[in-house]
Amino acid sequence: MTTPPALLIAGHxxxxxxxxxxxxxxxxxxxxxxxxxxxxxxxxxxxxxxLGDAVADLVERGVRRFAAVPLMLVSAGHAKGDIxxxxxxxxxRHPGISYTYGRPLGPHPALLKVLERRLDEATGGRDRAEVTxxxxxxxxxxxxxxxxxxxxxxxxxxxxxYAGVETAFVSLAxxxxxxxxxxxxxxxxxxxxxxxxxxxxxxxxxxxxxQTEEWAAAHPDVEVRSADVIGPEPExxxxxxxxxxxxxxxxxxxxxxxxxxxxxxxGFEDKVGLPQQPHFHPDDDGHGHGHHHGGHxxxxxx
Ligand SMILES: C[C@@]1(CC(=O)O)c2cc3[nH]c(cc4nc(cc5[nH]c(cc(n2)[C@H]1CCC(=O)O)[C@@](C)(CC(=O)O)[C@@H]5CCC(=O)O)C(CC(=O)O)=C4CCC(=O)O)c(CCC(=O)O)c3CC(=O)O
Ligand SMILES: [Co+2]
Numbered sequence: 001m002t003t004p005p006a007l008l009i010a011g012h013x014x015x016x017x018x019x020x021x022x023x024x025x026x027x028x029x030x031x032x033x034x035x036x037x038x039x040x041x042x043x044x045x046x047x048x049x050x051l052g053d054a055v056a057d058l059v060e061r062g063v064r065r066f067a068a069v070p071l072m073l074v075s076a077g078h079a080k081g082d083i084x085x086x087x088x089x090x091x092x093r094h095p096g097i098s099y100t101y102g103r104p105l106g107p108h109p110a111l112l113k114v115l116e117r118r119l120d121e122a123t124g125g126r127d128r129a130e131v132t133x134x135x136x137x138x139x140x141x142x143x144x145x146x147x148x149x150x151x152x153x154x155x156x157x158x159x160x161x162y163a164g165v166e167t168a169f170v171s172l173a174x175x176x177x178x179x180x181x182x183x184x185x186x187x188x189x190x191x192x193x194x195x196x197x198x199x200x201x202x203x204x205x206x207x208x209x210x211q212t213e214e215w216a217a218a219h220p221d222v223e224v225r226s227a228d229v230i231g232p233e234p235e236x237x238x239x240x241x242x243x244x245x246x247x248x249x250x251x252x253x254x255x256x257x258x259x260x261x262x263x264x265x266x267g268f269e270d271k272v273g274l275p276q277q278p279h280f281h282p283d284d285d286g287h288g289h290g291h292h293h294g295g296h297x298x299x300x301x302x
Contacts, residue, residue, distance in 0.1 A: 006038035006058050006066035007244050008099070010051055010083045013043035019202035020047035023071070026200075026232045033237055038063050041071075044082055051083070055090040059097065067247035069102040069240055073111070073152075073197060074137070076145030079104045102247035106197075107152035108257045109265070110235040115156055115195060122193045122227035128161040132189035134180045136208050137197040139169025146173045149197055155258055159266025163189065170204045170211075177211040185222055195227040199236070205229050 007030065011023045020043070027041030038061050042054030049057075058066055068087055070079040084101060091097055105111060115135075123131055135156065137149035150167050157165035164187060168180025175183060177194070184192045194212045198205045209226045216224035230236060246252055256262055260271045278284075 004037060005100070005248055006040070006061075006063040007034065007241075008051075008054060008058060008066045008068040009039070009041035009071050009240065010068055010078075010086070011041060011043045011047075011071045012078060013046035014202045015046060016202045016206070019200050022200040022232060023047070026071075026236075029232060030237060030240060034241065038066075044078060044086060051086050052090055052093070055087075055094065055097070059094050064096055064098065066097070066099050067102060067244050068099055069243045069247065070104050071199065071240070072104040073106040073199065074140070074145040074148040075104050076140040076142040080142070100247045100250065102243040103252060105236075105239055105243065106148060107155055108239055109155075109263050110239045111230065112152070112156055114230050114233050114235050115152075115197075116160060117233075118227040118230070119162075119193055119195060122195075122225045123191075126191075129163055130191050132163045132184045132187065132192050133157075133165040134168055134177075134184055134192055134194045135165055135197050136168045136170055136177055136180065136194060137173075138204060139171050139173035141172055151258070152197060155265070159268070170208050177208055178215050181212070181215045181219070181222075181224070185219060189222065191223045191225075193225045193227050196229050198229045200231065201229055 009027050009030065014020055023041065023043070027039060030041075031037075031039040038058055040054040040057045042049045042051035044051055055066075068083070070083050072079045072083075087099060087101065091099070119131070119133060133153075133156065135149065135153040137146070137152075140146055146169065149169070153165045153167040156162075164184070166180055166184050166187075168175050168177050168183075170177060181192065181194070194208065196205045196208050198208075212224060212226050216222070258265070260268050261274055261276065262272065264272050
C-alpha cells in the first residue's frame with residue numbers, strides 16, 4: 001500500500017498571538033479533516049513553530065514525502081521566494097525527504113464566496129447597489145502580487161450587484177487605506193464597506209480597521225463599515241486541501257481558477273464547458289504563410 005504524501009502548511013507568522021493561534025488551530029482542523037494524512041504547519045517568521053520544526057516533526061513521524069502548501073493569498077516574496085528557499089534548506093537537513101510545492105490560494109471562487117458573506121454580514125444584506133466595497137490587500141513590492149488583489153476585486157464585483165469594488169493596500173503599495181476611501185468618496189460613494197483581504201486576524205487587519213475608523217470619523221457624510229477577515233471557514237479548508245491534491249498530482253493549473261469556461265461565474269454560467277475553437281485566421285486556408293500556431297487550441301477539458 002502506498003501512503004499519500006504528508007501535508008505541510010507554510011504560514012506567515014505574526015506578533016499577534018490570536019493570529020498565530022488561528023493558524024495553529026486551522027492546521028489542527030486540517031488534520032481532523034484528513035486523518036489519513038500526517039499534517040503539520042509552521043511559520044516562516046516571528047511565530048512558533050518555525051517551518052523547520054514542522055518538517056522535523058513530520059520526519060520524526062516517519063514521513064519521507066510531503067506536499068507543501070503556502071497559506072498565502074497572493075504570489076509575492078514569501079510564496080515565490082522564501083518558502084521555496086526554506087524547503088530547499090530543509091531538504092539539505094533531511095536528505096531523505098522529497099516534496100512538491102503547491103500554489104497560493106487566491107483569487108479562488110471559494111474565497112470570493114467567503115468575501116461576499118463577510119460583506120453581507122457587515123451590511124446586514126442591504127441593497128448592494130448602494131454599497132461600494134474597498135478591498136484592502138496586504139500590499140507588496142511585487143507588482144504581480146498587487147495585481148492579483150485587483151483581480152480579486154474585479155472578480156468580486158462581477159455579477160454581484162455592488163456599486164463598485166475599489167482596491168487599496170495596508171502598506172508597501174499604493175493606494176493606502178485613506179487614499180482608497182478618498183477615491184470611493186470622489187466616485188460618489190455614500191455607503192462603503194472596507195473588506196480586508198487577509199486570512200486571519202492580526203496586526204495588519206487591526207491597522208486596516210483603525211485607519212478605517214479614523215477616516216470615517218473625519219468624513220461623517222459617508223457611512224463606513226468594517227468587514228471581518230476571511231477566517232478559518234470551511235471553504236478555506238477545502239481550498240487548502242484542493243491545493244494539496246494539485247501539488248500531489250503535479251496538476252498545477254496556473255490561473256485556471258477563475259476561468260470562465262470552468263467555473264460558473266455569476267452572469268457567465270452559460271460559458272462553462274463550451275467547446276473552444278481556434279480563431280478564424282485568413283492564412284489558415286492552405287496557402288502556408290508560416291503562421292502556424294499548432295497546439296494552441298486552449299482546450300479546457302480538465
Ligand atoms: C506586521 C508584520 C509582522 C509583525 O511585525 O508582526 C507583518 C504581518 C503580516 N504579514 C502578512 C502577510 C504578508 N506579508 C508580506 C510581506 C511582508 N511583510 C512584512 C512585514 C510584516 N508583516 C510586519 C510589519 C509590516 C508593516 O508594518 O507594514 C515584510 C515587510 C517583511 C517580511 O515579512 O519579510 C514583507 C514585505 C515584502 C516586500 O518588500 O514586498 C506579504 C507579501 C509577500 O509575500 O511578500 C504578505 C501576503 C501573504 C499572502 O499572500 O497572504 C500577514 C498575514 C496576513 C493574513 O492573515 O492574510 C501578517 C500577520 C499580521 O498582520 O499580523
Ligand atoms: Co508580512
